[in-house]
Amino acid sequence: MSEEVPAVSAAVAPVPVAVPVPASDHDHDPYLWLEDVSGDAALDWVRDRNAETVAALTAAPDFKTLEREALEVLDDDARIPYVVRRGRHLYNFWQDADHVRGLWRRTTLEEYRTERPDWETVLDLDALAEAEGEPWAWAGSSVLAPAYRHALVMLSRDGADACVVREFDLEELRFVEDGFTVPEAKTRVGWLDHDHLWIGTDFGPGSMSPSGYPLQVRRWRRGTPLDQAEQVYAGRPTDLSASGWRDHTRGFERDFVSRQIDFWNQELYLLPEDPTAAPLKIDVPDDAVASVHRTWLIVSPRSPWLGHAAGSLLAFDFDAFQAGARDPHALFTPEPHTALAGYSWTRHHLILRTRADVSSRLELLTPGPDGWSRAPLAGVPPLSTASVICTDPDESDEYLLDVTGFLQPSTLHRGTAGSDGEGETLKQAPALFDTTGLAVAQHFATSADGTRVPYFVIGPEDRPGPGPTLLYGYGGFEVSMVPHYSALTGRSWLARGGTYVVAGIRGGHEYGPPWHQAALGARRVRAFEDFAAVARDLTARGITTPAQLGIEGGSNGGLLMGAVLTREPELFGAVVAHVPLLDMLRFHKLLAGASWIAEYGDPDDPADRPHLERISPYHQIRTDGAPYPPLLLLTSTRDDRVHPGHARKMAARLREHGHPVLFHEHLGGGHAGATDHKQTAFNEALVHTFLWERLTPAR
Secondary structure (H helix, E strand, O other), rough: OOOOOOHHHHHHHHOOOOOOOOOOOHOOOOOOHOOOOOOOHHHHHHHHHHHHHHHHHHHHOHOOOOEEEEEEHHHHOOOOOOOOOEEOOOEEEEEEEEEEEEEEEEEEEHOOOOOOOOOOOEEEEHHHHHHHHHOOEEEEEEEEEOOEEEEEEEEEEOOOOOEEEEEEEOOOOOEOOOEEEEEEOOOOOEEOOOOOOEEEEEOOOOOOOOOOEEEEEEEEEOOOOOOEEEEEEOOOOOOOEEEEEEOOOOOOOEEEEEEEEEOOOOEEEEEEEOOOOEEOOOOOOOOOOOEEOOEEEEEOOOOOOOOOOOOOEEEEEEHHHOOOOOEEEEEEEEOHHHHEEEEOOOOOOOOEEEOOEEEEEEEEEEEEEEOEEEEOOOOOOOEEEEEEEOOOOOOOEEEEEEEEEEEEEEEEEEOOOOOOOOOEEEEEEOOOOOOOOOEEEEEEOOOOOOEEEEEEEEEEEEOOOOOOOEEOOOOOOOOOOOOOHHOOOOOOOOOOOOEEEEEOOOOOOOOHHOOOOOOOOHHHHHHHHHHHHHHHHHHHHHOOOOEEEEEEEOHOOOOOHHHHHHHHHOOEEEEEEEOOOOOOOOOOOOHHHHHHHHHHHOOOOOOOOOOHHHHHHOOOOOOOOOOOOOEEEEEEOOOOOOOOOOHHHHHHHOOOOOOOOEEEEEOOOOHHHOOOOOHHHHHHHHHHHHHHHHHOOOO
């Protein structure tokens, strides 16, 4: 993790002098030098912009209050410590005021049921970072079943996607001397058995994709050099990635490799027991999502297949499928207002999660000799989201279920699939903001092509008239905008009189694969039109006015922010973009950008380049003096997914043409923009100070 707030320079540092040229002239971009992530000139420019933003926002009367309240929410001891089961222990990663980098810790179910469980510390990241002089951030773990003694711990510097991997002993609670260790890279790794790993990492030239992900799958034996690991599979140079893993289910132990062709297409292979035999392709469509569990192959196609609609969930007998049978059980068939949200196995059942107009539904499905039976799982209120946090499919029918809504703090339930009992409430999150007088409603806006676009409005039940409103959107990569409780938004926005709106625009997965595919490639403008339609509908309903309407999004949602800013600036009063994607003619050459070509198109393809230039905010900035609403750009030097150059260059070009823009870049933080609670609270205070001052200037 990094420092709380990066140092800023009050002095104006010298930067290269560039003569502005047309932004469409890609080869003569005057701000390419800002893509040098850690270059002296670029970082001097960053520090100067940081200084301007800090001066403009942190002196506001409410800034410190907003920052303090955000930190109170983030550090609140009563928030739910979410867990995963590993044998008899429940593991949790926890950050608070005393553990800035965090604790990996564990307890038992009996202890977890109590109000204040007795936690055993497994790994203290603050102590580790201090001892090693590294800004470590938690990046996850992989624990070897069924003994659950040996773990692979992933550690990230400052929150980057790239991480180092170290073997950890969960009995002795220490790193294993001469154990498995992998240098920093975007590594894919998992246990094969105690003495072997499946691994893909940076083995040198040709081993990583243009997006920076592994292309090779190797079997690595304990005690041998990493570079001597046996190569089992290799993807093609143009692929996104390749990975291998073992299914450890007792009696069904199998090894698989996956070739990720692009973001939406992949091939799945079963590795035969004979190591000299070729991998066996599981013959499902490349755009389908497939997995194997015990005797079942579960497939969700993204396009129609075998007479079943895109977004269906199909179950096949795996051995019969490999022998040529193609007669699935349809576990879910989408309707116009429903979509598959996911599924989770328990020992004898499958928990099916679906959505109806973006609200959760749950069913319990059970395979039997006469097919699959189903029964509803109750306990999900309207306009809520239910998520399966954890199951233990090798051992039991236990499941942990989280239920939340915009004004409904999370409740964590524990149940046993197939039992008659109602289960138990394990944890209840605290209500961290006053919801008196607030209500949730769902509306639908009509987009430019007539499509009905869902959105949620959270705000005063008895609205006296238009007021300050914050509209959030994403619109890409099959990510759904669903109901959830955000105490940060509640404290910083709703409790202060604002209205919060979440738009489920195309490009997401609110209505399954067709909803996503409607905004792929050259159709990306549909997402932007949907978002603009919601903005207009909010004004038409009297909820807000353009001058009082702020908008916010991050990553792909940052592209959305830049696009609507440059397309229809008159609709909005303020814009916030986090770690945004903004240069759509160079995104494929920056960090992980090549992996998104399947989502947006290829700038080097003459067929795609015209539409990419049209949707590229960096290339659509108006130079005729027409006004834009003020923009706040937030990014991170250590973001190794979306290059910080996107936000840097956008800010520079907006400044060049006199548009109002503030820019802030944390020197750490990764793609999340922050790795500890103080950084996050600082960011939240910047954002909400900016919004309140711009949307309510007389406040």
